[in-house]
Amino acid sequence: MAFTRATGQLAGAEAIASTQIDEDLALVTSVQNGDAQAFDALMRKYRERIYSIVYNITANREDAADLTQESFIRAYTSIGRFKGKSSFFTWLYRIAVNTTLSHVKRHRMRRFFSFDNINEEMAPTEIVECLAQRHAGDRSAGLAELQEKLNEALQKLSPKHRTVVILFEIEGLNHQEIAQIMKTSEGTVRSRLHYAKQELQSFLQDYVK
């Protein structure tokens, strides 16, 4: 029964994903035929996710806004070359990741953090409870401190390791999707992920098991 339900859920998720891909393709075709409004629809659909990737790689909200816009502009100006060999979101994510990694490489000597606020209602319960014990109930202070430590730890990773962790753990992509986005093998993705998590474990030893 559990197997049937799980299979059913998977089939449902796949159907939703497939519908999304079809919707995206229809919008992309409209843009290619000159409908710029269709691109607005794509931008609104993906801007939060693209921003999130860029922000987590750079740890700078101003750079993230700028690079997210740049990624969309690149996508818009080269959409004529999109042939549908991959899904639109994979193609868009690849543009965003490449744009961001180039930026990080160009400005590797510049480390300047600028964080978004934490939406406390969205903070995971187990983290909030854990921090409440450590900080005598001062949830905000605990969250702010952890936010800083987390971002510092992520920035200690190499850009490629950081990107893999972000795409897998924060964005929820699978190994295959990440491999497509980063133009590498799934094995490399797995190995980078394993190494990156070990590093994070060591950087965040005050918090982790």
Added chain:
Amino acid sequence: MPQHLKTVQKEREALSVEQLLRLKKAEQPDRAFWNQFEKQMHQRMFQEAMHSRPSLARRFSAALLHSRILTLGAPAAAALLVFGAVLYMPTAQGTGNGPIIADSAVDMVVSVNAPALDRTKASRESFVRDNLQMNLDNGRYLKVMAAADLPIGGAQVSGIRYVADQLGAHGARGDVLFASNSF
């Protein structure tokens, strides 16, 4: 507290790396950020399109205005029916300040790049005048958006000022005219 109890408590408080990373999902910009983002995004896309492919800019500005017309409702839509032609004028150096896109609906865009136009200053000015006249005859302007570096007008008169003067000279029937590089 005995050492072994401290250790137990510490273990209870500890989290996995995966759990900690979930906190990153809660870092989010507010709604105002996205409003500003969208405005800047449209401006950059328009500028990019103007400098690379004028046809893209034409589509983009038309789409932008169309979307605003839909949200403004019928009375505003009636006033905006006069969206004029995008006049593509050649730039003097091909660079400089790009056109500025308004953060509210405009009725006409006067901008750079018109490869089809003959490049003498007099003919460019005449082209602008004729198009303004033609569009004024069909309706009324509320806002005109113009690039600061239009290669028309005199040394002391910017492109924006020139367009504003022409609108005034053509009699704007008491409508609100606004031409600026900072809408």
